[in-house]
Amino acid sequence: MTYEAATFKGPSKPYLEIKDVPTPKPGGPGGEILVKVASTGICHSDIHLFKGDFGPVMPGFIPGHEISGWVEDFGPDVKNPWGGLRKGDPVIVSWIVPDGICKYCASGKENYCPAAAGRMPGLVGLNGGHAEYLTVPEIAVIAPLERGVDVYYASPIACAYGTAYHALREAGVGPGTSLVIIGVGGVGLSAVQLASAMGAYPIIAVDIRDYALDKARELGATHVINSSKEDPISRIKDILPDGADVVHEARPEPDLKLSMEVVSRLAR
Ligand SMILES: [Zn+2]
Numbered sequence: 722m723t724y725e726a727a728t729f730k731g732p733s734k735p736y737l738e739i740k741d742v743p744t745p746k747p748g749g750p751g752g753e754i755l756v757k758v759a760s761t762g763i764c765h766s767d768i769h770l771f772k773g774d775f776g777p778v779m780p781g782f783i784p785g786h787e788i789s790g791w792v793e794d795f796g797p798d799v800k801n802p803w804g805g806l807r808k809g810d811p812v813i814v815s816w817i818v819p820d821g822i823c824k825y826c827a828s829g830k831e832n833y834c835p836a837a838a839g840r841m842p843g844l845v846g847l848n849g850g851h852a853e854y855l856t857v858p859e860i861a862v863i864a865p866l867e868r869g870v871d872v873y874y875a876s877p878i879a880c881a882y883g884t885a886y887h888a889l890r891e892a893g894v895g896p897g898t899s900l901v902i903i904g905v906g907g908v909g910l911s912a913v914q915l916a917s918a919m920g921a922y923p924i925i926a927v928d929i930r931d932y933a934l935d936k937a938r939e940l941g942a943t944h945v946i947n948s949s950k951e952d953p954i955s956r957i958k959d960i961l962p963d964g965a966d967v968v969h970e971a972r973p974e975p976d977l978k979l980s981m982e983v984v985s986r987l988a989r
Protein backbone atom coordinates (compact mmCIF):
# COMPACT_ATOMS: atom_id res chain seq x y z
CA MET A 722 0.00 0.00 0.00
CA THR A 723 1.16 3.51 -0.72
CA TYR A 724 0.07 6.99 0.27
CA GLU A 725 0.91 10.53 -0.74
CA ALA A 726 3.46 12.59 1.10
CA ALA A 727 5.22 15.94 0.63
CA THR A 728 8.85 14.89 0.64
CA PHE A 729 11.99 16.99 0.94
CA LYS A 730 13.55 17.38 -2.49
CA GLY A 731 16.85 18.94 -1.53
CA PRO A 732 18.30 22.20 -0.24
CA SER A 733 17.16 24.25 -3.24
CA LYS A 734 13.77 25.61 -4.30
CA PRO A 735 11.16 24.18 -4.57
CA TYR A 736 11.87 22.30 -1.39
CA LEU A 737 9.01 19.78 -1.50
CA GLU A 738 7.51 17.35 -4.00
CA ILE A 739 4.43 15.15 -3.65
CA LYS A 740 5.34 11.49 -3.96
CA ASP A 741 3.75 8.10 -3.43
CA VAL A 742 5.58 6.36 -0.61
CA PRO A 743 4.99 2.98 1.03
CA THR A 744 2.57 3.11 3.99
CA PRO A 745 4.69 2.57 7.11
CA LYS A 746 4.04 -0.35 9.45
CA PRO A 747 3.99 0.47 13.16
CA GLY A 748 6.55 -2.14 14.19
CA GLY A 749 9.46 -0.17 15.62
CA PRO A 750 11.07 -0.96 18.97
CA GLY A 751 9.22 0.22 22.07
CA GLY A 752 5.83 0.30 20.40
CA GLU A 753 4.65 2.49 17.55
CA ILE A 754 1.27 3.84 16.51
CA LEU A 755 0.15 4.47 12.94
CA VAL A 756 -1.63 7.83 12.75
CA LYS A 757 -3.89 8.91 9.88
CA VAL A 758 -3.20 12.61 9.48
CA ALA A 759 -6.10 15.07 9.69
CA SER A 760 -4.06 18.26 9.46
CA THR A 761 -0.48 19.40 9.73
CA GLY A 762 0.70 22.94 10.35
CA ILE A 763 3.38 24.81 8.47
CA CYS A 764 5.78 26.33 10.97
CA HIS A 765 8.72 28.70 10.66
CA SER A 766 10.86 25.78 11.85
CA ASP A 767 10.12 24.13 8.49
CA ILE A 768 12.01 26.99 6.84
CA HIS A 769 14.94 26.45 9.21
CA LEU A 770 14.78 22.74 8.40
CA PHE A 771 14.88 23.35 4.64
CA LYS A 772 17.82 25.71 5.01
CA GLY A 773 19.77 23.04 6.91
CA ASP A 774 19.79 25.00 10.18
CA PHE A 775 19.10 21.77 12.13
CA GLY A 776 21.73 19.83 10.17
CA PRO A 777 21.64 18.10 6.81
CA VAL A 778 18.27 16.69 5.68
CA MET A 779 18.12 13.65 3.41
CA PRO A 780 16.09 13.94 0.19
CA GLY A 781 12.86 11.99 0.70
CA PHE A 782 12.46 13.13 4.31
CA ILE A 783 8.86 14.05 5.19
CA PRO A 784 8.60 17.29 7.23
CA GLY A 785 5.61 18.45 9.30
CA HIS A 786 5.69 18.55 13.10
CA GLU A 787 2.31 20.11 14.00
CA ILE A 788 0.17 17.05 13.54
CA SER A 789 -3.36 16.02 14.41
CA GLY A 790 -5.16 12.92 13.23
CA TRP A 791 -6.67 9.62 14.26
CA VAL A 792 -5.22 6.36 15.56
CA GLU A 793 -5.18 4.03 12.57
CA ASP A 794 -3.32 1.03 13.96
CA PHE A 795 -1.21 -0.20 16.87
CA GLY A 796 2.19 -1.87 16.57
CA PRO A 797 2.82 -5.15 18.43
CA ASP A 798 4.74 -3.63 21.36
CA VAL A 799 2.31 -0.83 22.15
CA LYS A 800 1.45 -0.87 25.87
CA ASN A 801 -1.46 1.61 25.80
CA PRO A 802 -1.07 1.75 29.59
CA TRP A 803 -4.46 3.18 30.46
CA GLY A 804 -6.14 1.11 27.81
CA GLY A 805 -8.13 4.14 26.76
CA LEU A 806 -6.76 4.61 23.30
CA ARG A 807 -8.77 2.99 20.54
CA LYS A 808 -8.55 2.90 16.79
CA GLY A 809 -10.20 5.99 15.33
CA ASP A 810 -9.56 8.17 18.39
CA PRO A 811 -8.63 11.80 17.53
CA VAL A 812 -5.12 12.63 18.72
CA ILE A 813 -2.32 15.11 18.38
CA VAL A 814 1.31 14.08 17.91
CA SER A 815 4.06 15.66 19.98
CA TRP A 816 7.33 16.50 18.26
CA ILE A 817 8.99 16.11 21.64
CA VAL A 818 9.39 12.33 21.86
CA PRO A 819 10.94 11.64 25.27
CA ASP A 820 11.85 8.26 26.78
CA GLY A 821 9.56 8.90 29.75
CA ILE A 822 11.97 7.35 32.25
CA CYS A 823 14.94 9.70 32.78
CA LYS A 824 15.29 12.32 35.52
CA TYR A 825 14.22 15.11 33.17
CA CYS A 826 11.06 13.26 32.18
CA ALA A 827 10.38 12.43 35.84
CA SER A 828 10.49 16.16 36.68
CA GLY A 829 8.10 17.09 33.87
CA LYS A 830 10.83 18.61 31.68
CA GLU A 831 10.57 16.19 28.80
CA ASN A 832 11.98 18.84 26.47
CA TYR A 833 15.36 18.28 28.16
CA CYS A 834 15.23 14.48 27.71
CA PRO A 835 18.40 13.32 25.90
CA ALA A 836 16.34 10.77 23.93
CA ALA A 837 14.15 13.55 22.52
CA ALA A 838 17.06 15.28 20.79
CA GLY A 839 17.48 12.56 18.18
CA ARG A 840 13.88 11.88 17.25
CA MET A 841 11.50 14.68 16.40
CA PRO A 842 8.77 13.78 13.89
CA GLY A 843 9.12 16.02 10.86
CA LEU A 844 12.32 17.63 12.12
CA VAL A 845 14.97 15.08 13.13
CA GLY A 846 15.16 11.34 12.55
CA LEU A 847 11.44 10.55 12.12
CA ASN A 848 9.21 11.32 9.16
CA GLY A 849 6.54 13.91 9.89
CA GLY A 850 2.99 14.80 9.09
CA HIS A 851 3.03 16.41 5.64
CA ALA A 852 1.59 13.08 4.57
CA GLU A 853 -1.52 10.95 4.80
CA TYR A 854 -0.01 8.66 7.47
CA LEU A 855 2.92 8.49 9.81
CA THR A 856 4.18 6.11 12.46
CA VAL A 857 5.39 7.52 15.75
CA PRO A 858 6.56 6.08 19.07
CA GLU A 859 3.60 5.50 21.35
CA ILE A 860 4.75 8.13 23.84
CA ALA A 861 4.42 10.85 21.18
CA VAL A 862 0.68 10.33 20.84
CA ILE A 863 -1.29 12.72 23.04
CA ALA A 864 -4.84 11.57 23.31
CA PRO A 865 -7.65 11.45 23.16
CA LEU A 866 -8.57 15.02 22.32
CA GLU A 867 -11.16 16.66 24.52
CA ARG A 868 -14.70 16.47 23.25
CA GLY A 869 -15.55 19.55 21.27
CA VAL A 870 -12.03 20.09 19.94
CA ASP A 871 -12.17 19.75 16.17
CA VAL A 872 -9.35 17.45 15.11
CA TYR A 873 -8.86 19.40 11.88
CA TYR A 874 -8.08 22.56 13.85
CA ALA A 875 -6.08 20.88 16.62
CA SER A 876 -2.67 20.52 14.97
CA PRO A 877 -1.23 23.90 16.09
CA ILE A 878 -1.59 22.72 19.70
CA ALA A 879 1.38 20.46 18.95
CA CYS A 880 3.77 23.35 18.28
CA ALA A 881 2.60 26.98 18.22
CA TYR A 882 0.21 26.73 21.18
CA GLY A 883 2.45 24.35 23.12
CA THR A 884 5.45 26.65 22.72
CA ALA A 885 3.50 29.74 23.75
CA TYR A 886 1.79 27.98 26.68
CA HIS A 887 5.08 26.68 28.06
CA ALA A 888 6.67 30.16 27.85
CA LEU A 889 3.72 31.89 29.55
CA ARG A 890 3.49 29.25 32.26
CA GLU A 891 7.25 29.40 32.96
CA ALA A 892 6.94 33.20 33.24
CA GLY A 893 4.12 32.84 35.77
CA VAL A 894 1.50 34.61 33.68
CA GLY A 895 -1.85 34.75 35.46
CA PRO A 896 -4.69 37.12 36.30
CA GLY A 897 -3.54 40.72 36.11
CA THR A 898 -0.08 40.03 34.65
CA SER A 899 0.84 42.87 32.31
CA LEU A 900 2.22 41.43 29.12
CA VAL A 901 3.86 42.63 25.92
CA ILE A 902 3.99 40.19 23.01
CA ILE A 903 6.45 41.18 20.28
CA GLY A 904 5.70 39.50 16.97
CA VAL A 905 2.24 38.04 16.44
CA GLY A 906 2.77 35.24 13.96
CA GLY A 907 1.81 31.67 14.84
CA VAL A 908 3.42 31.51 18.30
CA GLY A 909 2.67 35.16 19.15
CA LEU A 910 -1.02 34.92 18.28
CA SER A 911 -1.26 31.69 20.25
CA ALA A 912 0.31 33.54 23.19
CA VAL A 913 -2.26 36.35 22.87
CA GLN A 914 -5.15 33.91 22.96
CA LEU A 915 -3.72 31.87 25.84
CA ALA A 916 -2.76 34.95 27.87
CA SER A 917 -6.27 36.26 27.47
CA ALA A 918 -7.65 32.96 28.80
CA MET A 919 -5.14 33.13 31.69
CA GLY A 920 -6.45 36.57 32.68
CA ALA A 921 -3.41 38.68 31.75
CA TYR A 922 -4.04 42.45 31.49
CA PRO A 923 -3.11 44.46 29.58
CA ILE A 924 -2.01 42.35 26.62
CA ILE A 925 -0.04 44.60 24.26
CA ALA A 926 0.73 43.13 20.83
CA VAL A 927 3.53 44.62 18.71
CA ASP A 928 4.10 43.82 15.06
CA ILE A 929 4.77 45.58 11.75
CA ARG A 930 1.76 44.01 9.98
CA ASP A 931 -1.71 45.54 10.45
CA TYR A 932 -3.49 42.30 9.48
CA ALA A 933 -1.58 40.40 12.16
CA LEU A 934 -2.45 43.07 14.72
CA ASP A 935 -6.12 42.95 13.71
CA LYS A 936 -6.05 39.21 14.38
CA ALA A 937 -4.29 39.80 17.72
CA ARG A 938 -7.07 42.19 18.78
CA GLU A 939 -9.67 39.64 17.74
CA LEU A 940 -7.94 36.98 19.88
CA GLY A 941 -7.69 39.10 23.04
CA ALA A 942 -4.98 41.77 22.72
CA THR A 943 -6.12 44.86 24.62
CA HIS A 944 -3.69 47.18 22.80
CA VAL A 945 -1.95 46.85 19.44
CA ILE A 946 1.08 48.76 18.19
CA ASN A 947 2.40 48.83 14.65
CA SER A 948 6.09 49.48 15.33
CA SER A 949 6.72 50.51 11.71
CA LYS A 950 4.31 53.43 12.14
CA GLU A 951 4.76 54.49 15.77
CA ASP A 952 7.39 54.29 18.47
CA PRO A 953 6.61 51.14 20.46
CA ILE A 954 8.67 52.19 23.49
CA SER A 955 6.78 55.43 24.14
CA ARG A 956 3.40 53.79 23.43
CA ILE A 957 4.12 50.96 25.85
CA LYS A 958 5.46 53.38 28.50
CA ASP A 959 2.24 55.41 28.15
CA ILE A 960 0.23 52.29 28.97
CA LEU A 961 2.67 50.81 31.50
CA PRO A 962 4.94 53.52 33.00
CA ASP A 963 6.89 50.93 35.05
CA GLY A 964 7.18 48.48 32.18
CA ALA A 965 5.53 45.11 31.64
CA ASP A 966 5.61 42.22 34.09
CA VAL A 967 6.37 39.84 31.24
CA VAL A 968 7.62 40.35 27.69
CA HIS A 969 7.19 37.48 25.26
CA GLU A 970 9.28 37.86 22.12
CA ALA A 971 8.01 35.69 19.29
CA ARG A 972 9.72 37.23 16.28
CA PRO A 973 11.57 34.94 13.85
CA GLU A 974 14.87 36.60 14.75
CA PRO A 975 14.55 37.87 18.33
CA ASP A 976 17.18 40.36 19.51
CA LEU A 977 15.58 41.32 22.87
CA LYS A 978 16.33 45.04 22.22
CA LEU A 979 12.75 46.25 22.50
CA SER A 980 12.07 43.70 25.23
CA MET A 981 14.79 45.11 27.45
CA GLU A 982 13.41 48.64 27.01
CA VAL A 983 9.86 47.84 28.04
CA VAL A 984 10.12 45.13 30.69
CA SER A 985 9.80 46.10 34.36
CA ARG A 986 12.66 45.80 36.81
CA LEU A 987 11.21 42.51 38.02
CA ALA A 988 11.71 41.21 34.51
CA ARG A 989 10.43 37.87 33.36
ZN1 LIG B 1 6.86 24.36 14.92
Ligand SMILES: [Zn+2]
Nearest residue numbers: 820823826834
Ligand atom coordinates in the same frame (compact mmCIF):
# COMPACT_ATOMS: atom_id res chain seq x y z
ZN1 LIG C 1 13.62 11.30 29.37
